[in-house]
Amino acid sequence: MKKLVLFSIIAFGGLVFMNFSRVENQTINPQNNKYEVPENVQAIIDRSCFGCHNSDSKNEKGKKKLSWDLMKKGYKTHKIIAKLGEIEEVLQKNEMPPEKFLAKYPDKKLSDDERNIMIKWAQEMTKKMSE
């Protein structure tokens, strides 16, 4: 009997833990749950992109071009895919973050490694979401 209770507790704890880590590791989009942002990508976005590219941004142009929060919740599938393609392009052309912005905030510059992480993520996510 004691064993059974112990087993139940462990099983319950395990379930809670699994659920918890799942929420931590990926972001679920209600329209398309294939969209995921791994932690290393999220860290780059938070440091170098989100400041201008969010739906509360004062930078009207940046906000309209891309709002990262709407990628998780708000944009429809075709919009997310379109934006992923544009993200890939501006990073490949090294157009983002803009030079002017980097002159003021040099610490927000992306290293080559970081750019490649973002590009690879955008490509993989595009493929996954287009399936």
Added chain:
Amino acid sequence: MKKTVWIIIIVIIVGMQLIPVNRPDNSDDLSKDIIANNQIPENIANILKTSCYDCHSNQTKYPWYAYLAPVSFLVAKDVREGREELNFSEWENRNKSKKAKALDEIAEEVEEGEMPMEIYLITHPNAKLSDKQRKEFAEWAESYAESLFE
């Protein structure tokens, strides 16, 4: 003295005509054309043909000055770059995600008035879009993109 200046100017202009212009060729191939392969509403197809196709398709209607240097260089450059960026004659070569990306970009550029380019509109007043047309175009692009993933 004055005569010499004129002769030099004429020689330069005539000489310029001998510089080869890399004017992109046209093609009648519609097998990958956006209008030929999709159900596009008439008003949108008209916008595409009148306001976009001169630079963004393989069916450029070259005006007479496209054959006259130095304007010919500018025309050739704009058509070449336009086709490279987006070619509606090669639309069906794009996969769904590339189509969605292009549609998102053209909706924005047309709605914001960035396209068609000002310099093109000077000599092509018919290509000018009204605010209503811009809105209709953006809405069409959005709904077309959405339909790709249904």
